[in-house]
Amino acid sequence: MTIEASSTATARRRLRLGMVGGGRGAFIGAVHRIAARLDDRYELVAGALSSDPERALASADDLLIAPDRAYADFADMARMEAARPDCIDVVAIVTPNHLHFPAARAFLAAGIHVICDKPMTRTVAEAEALADLVEKSGLVFVLTHNYTAYPMVRQAKSMVADGVLGKLRLVQVEYPQDWLTTAVEATGSKQAEWRVDPARSGAGGSLGDIGSHAFNLAEYISGLKVETLAADLECFVPGRTLDDNANILMRFAGGAKGMLWCSQVAPGNANALKIRLYGEKGGLEWQQESPNTLLHTPFGEPPRLITRSGPGANAAAAHATRVPSGHPEGYLEGFAQVYADAAELISARLDKRAPDPAALGVPTVHDGVRGVRFIDAAVRSGRANAGWTIV
Numbered sequence: 001m002t003i004e005a006s007s008t009a010t011a012r013r014r015l016r017l018g019m020v021g022g023g024r025g026a027f028i029g030a031v032h033r034i035a036a037r038l039d040d041r042y043e044l045v046a047g048a049l050s051s052d053p054e055r056a057l058a059s060a061d062d063l064l065i066a067p068d069r070a071y072a073d074f075a076d077m078a079r080m081e082a083a084r085p086d087c088i089d090v091v092a093i094v095t096p097n098h099l100h101f102p103a104a105r106a107f108l109a110a111g112i113h114v115i116c117d118k119p120m121t122r123t124v125a126e127a128e129a130l131a132d133l134v135e136k137s138g139l140v141f142v143l144t145h146n147y148t149a150y151p152m153v154r155q156a157k158s159m160v161a162d163g164v165l166g167k168l169r170l171v172q173v174e175y176p177q178d179w180l181t182t183a184v185e186a187t188g189s190k191q192a193e194w195r196v197d198p199a200r201s202g203a204g205g206s207l208g209d210i211g212s213h214a215f216n217l218a219e220y221i222s223g224l225k226v227e228t229l230a231a232d233l234e235c236f237v238p239g240r241t242l243d244d245n246a247n248i249l250m251r252f253a254g255g256a257k258g259m260l261w262c263s264q265v266a267p268g269n270a271n272a273l274k275i276r277l278y279g280e281k282g283g284l285e286w287q288q289e290s291p292n293t294l295l296h297t298p299f300g301e302p303p304r305l306i307t308r309s310g311p312g313a314n315a316a317a318a319h320a321t322r323v324p325s326g327h328p329e330g331y332l333e334g335f336a337q338v339y340a341d342a343a344e345l346i347s348a349r350l351d352k353r354a355p356d357p358a359a360l361g362v363p364t365v366h367d368g369v370r371g372v373r374f375i376d377a378a379v380r381s382g383r384a385n386a387g388w389t390i391v
Contacts, residue, residue: 014040014041014042014043015041015042015043015089015090015343015346015347016042016043016045016046016086016087016088016089016090017036017042017043017044017045017046017088017089017090017091017092018044018045018046018047018048018069018077018081018088018090018091018092018112019032019033019044019046019047019048019049019091019092019093019094020047020048020049020074020077020091020092020093020094020095020099020103021048021049021050021093021094021095021096021099022047022049022059022092022094022095023047023049023050023055023056023058023059023060024049024050024055024058024059024062025055025190026050026094026190027191028094028117029049029094031331031332031335032092032094032115032117032144032335032339033063034332034335034336035146035332035335035336035338035339036092036336036339038322038332038333038336038339038340039322039336039339039340039343041339041340041343041347042090042339042343044063044065045065045066045069045086045088046065046069046070046071046077046081046088047059047060047063047065047069047070047071047077048071048072048073048074048076048077049063049070051095051099053072053073056070056071056072057070057072069081074099074102074103074106074107075102075106077091078091078106078107078109078110078112079106079110081110081112082110082111082112087112088112089112089113089346089350090112090113090114090115090140090342090346091103091107091112091113091114091115092115092116093107093114093115093116093117094117095117096194096200096201097119097121097122097200097201097202097208098122098199098200098201098202100116100117100119100120100121100122101120101121101122101126101129101130104116104120104130104133104141105129105130105133108133108134108137108139108141109133109137111137111139112139113139113140113141113342113346113349114134114139114140114141114142115141115142115144115338115339115342116141116142116143116144116368117143117144118143118144118145118212118213118216118368118371119202119204119208119212119368119371119372119375120143120365120368120369120371120372121202121368121372122201122202122203122372123202123203123372123376124369124372124373124376126372127368127369127371127372127373128369130365130368130369131365131366131368131369134365135365140342140345140346140349141364141365141368142338142341142342142345142362142363142364143363143364143365143367143368143371144335144338144363145212145213145216145217145220145338145363145367145371146331146334146335146337146338147213147216147217147273147288147334148216148217148220148338148361148362148363149320149333149334149335149336149337149338149341149361149362150286150288150291150320150330150333150334150337151291151292151308151309151313151316151317151318151319151320151321151329152286152291152292152293152294152306152308152317153217153220153221153286154316154317154319154320154361155294155306155313155314155316155317156221156275156277156284156286156294157220157221157223157316157361158314158315158316158317159284159296159314160221160222160223160277160279160284161223163281164281164282164296165277165278165279165280165281165282165283165284166279166280166281166282167254167279167280168222168224168252168254168256168277168278168279169255169256169257169278169279169280170256170257170258170276170277170278171218171222171224171250171252171256171257171258171259171275171276171277171278172258172259172260172275172276172277173214173215173217173218173258173259173260173261173273173274173275173276174214174260174261174262174272174273174274174275175210175211175213175214175261175262175263175271175272175273175274176261176262176263176264176266176269176272177206177210177263177264177266177269177270177271177272178264178265178266178267178268178269178270179192179264179270180192180195180196180206180237180244180264180265181237181264181265181266181267182237183237183238183239183240186239195209195242196240196241196242197242198241198242201242202375203242203375203376203379204242204243204375204378204379205235205240205242205243205244205264206242206243206244206245206246206262206263206264207233207243207246207262207374207375207378207379208375209264210262210264210273211246211248211260211262211374211375211378212371212374212375213273214260214261214262214273214275215260215370215371215374216363216367216370216371217273217275218250218258218260218275219367219370220363220367221275221277221284222252222256222277224252224253224254224256225252225253225370225391226250226251226252226253226258226374226391227251227252227253227390227391228250228251228388228389228390228391229248229249229250229251229374229377229378229381229388229389229391230248230249230381230386230387230388230389231246231247231248231249231377231378231379231381231382231386231389232246232247232248232382232386233245233246233378233379233382234246236265237265243379243382244263244264244265245262245263245264245265245266246260246261246262246263246378246382247259247260247261248260248261248378248381251388270289271288271289272287272288272289273287273288273289274286274287274288280299281298281299282296282297282298282299282301283295283296283297284296284297285297288330291308291329291330291331291334292307292308292328292329292330293305293306293307293308294306296312307325308321308325308329309321309324309325310325315358316358316361319358320333320334320337322336338362338363340359341358341359341360341361341362342362344356344359345359345360345362370391373391374391377389377390377391
């Protein structure tokens, strides 16, 4: 099946979206569906919404998906959708981590574009195999590192690239939470239960769940690649086999140094993602829980607070902005921007035109490979008593 065969019309219609995972009881599936609807670029028409066939069909009924497009298995969905004249254009994969690779592989083989949750796969071998499949297919693959799509994050990346900070010296990023401070996985919490299971989560606990976001943000804004790291990993809650806290030193290509802290056992923290970058000419600071502002501190000058749609905001921020100045914008809109950029890339393929260059900032399969290599390197470093390890 060719790329063009997945559609019989131009992009002057909503893209037909399918979803794998995200059924009843799943948190992130609803977030993806809201994000896809926010800019009115998609229509959810098919799904394999649970690994439990009964729940999958019931979930599809909840979402008004037609019975003949409600599937009990993602492999059947990929095969049967590819055979339809109104085949889905793109699938969103929002399952636990162990299903990301086989599901993405199935839909790529069927000629269907993919939007996938992070971390992309459980192992480096899977990540590299998936990147190879994407390259050979020529299809769009977007990874939902949603924090890269916040207006002030896009602004920060643009400012660093433009040399506003000069040569970067320091990158400090942290993502603490507190929801796993106790053994909540033993209480029946579905969200906690799979995240602490190596068979479904992979080798990283907090590393994979939130550390991957912090790592991605550090490389995304800085434009630099981490070459080596030294990781001190800990499982503080008795009985866990995956890390719930990580302190990591990082060395970037070009000489910059960094620190990354991720924790899910830090009481008083909900989603306190924060990044600070310092160069020869000044610094930048951004906090996810106050996402509409960016602190710029030029060396030897008063600090400057840049707001999302106020004085000092640039074109990169404007591209990712939806609501008027003074109104808060954040998590759902960040997810929506990833979906909007993905829609632009896919629509450009369908229309046989070049995409809007602003949409090219969306995370790709190569960012996914970097994230999985980070998790792998951190786990290996932790096992070597925080020895320096190549990413």
